[in-house]
């Protein structure tokens with residue numbers, strides 16, 4: 001992974017590079033940021049840069065003997081840990097190394113993915129993955145070894161929130177006094193779920209969401225996405241590269257959720273049961289990805305409505321045009337600070353349940369009738 005492979009984040013990249021150039025590499029770092037900001041890709045690019053034998057001012061060379069191994073994630077001084085659980089093939093004593101081939105495959109194919117996508121890649125969709133005590137023991141074992149080729153051994157722990165609680169003290173002990181030749185990079189999304197003791201032992205590096213502009217640029221150059229579509233996807237996903245990737249792959253068909261959303265909300269509001277059931281049937285036939293896009297799009301439209309109803313004009317509100325703008329002008333009076341939290345929760349929960357293979361008819365029926373109630377109460 002090189003810095004140039006990562007969308008935007010120029011300020012962060014510069015900071016990371018400067019830390020290396022000024023010899024200020026801290027031995028335990030925590031990269032924390034929202035889903036789809038590229039924190040794991042940044043960690044990998046950082047470690048590759050640190051070890052590159054021909055580094056330029058702003059990136060690793062990509063072709064020295066160290067880079068060659070990092071390009072395939074097989075460098076002997078790169079150790080990666082992540083949440084896992086038993087699947088059909090591996091039924092006991094699983095740990096990160098059990099799935100290392102799957103992990104490399106997933107990261108190399110595209111470094112922007114979330115926990116659910118990882119679970120689905122290794123066939124554990126309906127389970128909770130954890131970073132096992134066995135993995136923490138493995139890290140302790142690694143600490144006792146010298147690096148093979150590089151100055152540093154790099155240990156990257158993805159989604160450190162998922163460290164098994166009974167294993168956390170082991171990890172803490174290592175972080176307390178990491179050996180000189182080791183670099184720990186912990187990666188996390190949710191600061192509240194991380195033990196304070198971990199926070200206090202690491203140098204915290206906050207990574208913001210990628211800007212919509214950078215997402216659009218990346219989609220155009222990496223996926224040959226048309227400028228107008230790239231802009232639309234960046235806007236809909238609010239800079240989340242995991243969602244942006246998914247939408248790009250699905251094609252614009254799934255992005256054009258406006259018609260579905262506006263007709264759906266109209267039938268909920270007018271409470272015409274036949275129309276509502278027709279919509280539910282339509283949505284149930286969509287694939288899971290398209291259903292998720294509809295939910296993401298709906299969340300975005302509710303947020304825009306709230307801004308409009310409160311007369312707050314942000315860039316994204318100003319960018320609205322045509323049908324979407326006309327619709328929102330009429331729809332926004334029904335969305336307010338009293339009902340937005342309930343709506344958000346309903347749709348976020350629906351999104352998670354779609355990923356967990358919930359029955360789509362029941363899910364969309366439930367959403368529709370709850371929305372009917374909410375919209376009509378706000379009449």
Ligand SMILES: [Zn+2]
Nearest residue numbers: 052061064067
């Ligand atoms: Zn190199």
